[in-house]
Amino acid sequence: MPIAVSIVEDSNQVRTTLARLISRAEGFRCVSQYAKAEAALAGLPQDRPEVVLMDINLPGMNGVECVRRLKQVRPEIQVVMLTVYEDTENIFNALAAGATGYLLKRTSKDALLAALRDVRQGGSPMTTHIARKVVQSFQRAGPSTQPTENLSPREQEVLDCLAKGFLYKEIADNLGIGYETVHTYIRRIYEKLQVRTRTEAVAKFLAR
Amino acid sequence: MPIAVSIVEDSNQVRTTLARLISRAEGFRCVSQYAKAEAALAGLPQDRPEVVLMDINLPGMNGVECVRRLKQVRPEIQVVMLTVYEDTENIFNALAAGATGYLLKRTSKDALLAALRDVRQGGSPMTTHIARKVVQSFQRAGPSTQPTENLSPREQEVLDCLAKGFLYKEIADNLGIGYETVHTYIRRIYEKLQVRTRTEAVAKFLAR
């Protein structure tokens, strides 16, 4: 079965070039193309391509938002972002929105076709540079500052409950201690984390 | 400058093969090799290789823990995991611990050397399969329920401020509206998100 590909790209020239490349390549079929995210959203659910090549910078709705919405109605469609920028913000947003791969427009024809085959085979094509950025986001959350580390075990349990939105009284019942004890812990937690409200503390906690 | 590589691998045969490959390759230098994580931890900080090839399954301390500790003392040393398993748990742990790349032992010699060069050039070498797993972890929280979507733009701005721990008054000043208006928005937000406190709302918001 050839791989059915759709293209969403506002530049007529680029879009046409891509479509031609895919149509001519063995094992590929270009089923549709769109110049605008809105039109793509309307058409793709019917087209049911296997993979969509999606530009990020589109007029009106951008590519990332388009992926998010497309994935809501057709989660099985794979999306590969295709863009000129290698900026961290967009990479994360696109991947979080449901994109499977992330390539730059300067990718060679062969590499592009290889990437589409990769997607069918369960891969996530991206340059190693982009992979590095993704990897870094794993690490950033990690070994750095962990202000919650200085908290005593009991204090951490309380913070845990705080993050779940429990009332002081509920925390007290939950941990089998008194309301005033909870109060004391929370004052100590705030001091250690250098915050003045519950929400700030929770934000620090969730951000780890 | 040749790339200085160290190897941590318990199998004598594999380790020797790798060392030979690297020593003979143009542009590479094998500066040290270790059969155990403990020994590697003691030696690598002095060896100061540019890249370490690290096996995951080591006797005693495993490769992931070894990376974590190595990164604490020598964060500039890049580590590429080299393993037979493509299992999700290890991939995340290794990357979170500070590994830069993740390859399988069946990787070809050429690809391995290319990967090491990639690392110097700021990339994160990994197979597209592994990249997919990494990408999926971005999405896992993802495309499902997004209750924050029903919020009006203004309400989302308020929620944003809420998440930063601002007081009602601060939100009001921040957005240039009145305290009572903030109050109204927050009541509407709580209703839409089905929560009763600020922290619950923020938790839903941050969990996206």
Added chain:
DNA sequence: CAACCAGTCACCAGTTCTGGGGACAAGGTC
């Protein structure tokens, strides 16, 4: 032993939030 930390509890004053009741204008939908 003195000092400190973690864990427990108490009281009080003041702030801030939460939930209820409205209100009014602008805009879109049926």
Added chain:
DNA sequence: GACCTTGTCCCCAGAACTGGTGACTGGTTG
């Protein structure tokens, strides 16, 4: 035109939180 949503504002009462000052116990550490 009736209805709903959004954005804006107001008042009130009660619940919940914050911050300060203590206090007692049992470890740990210098």
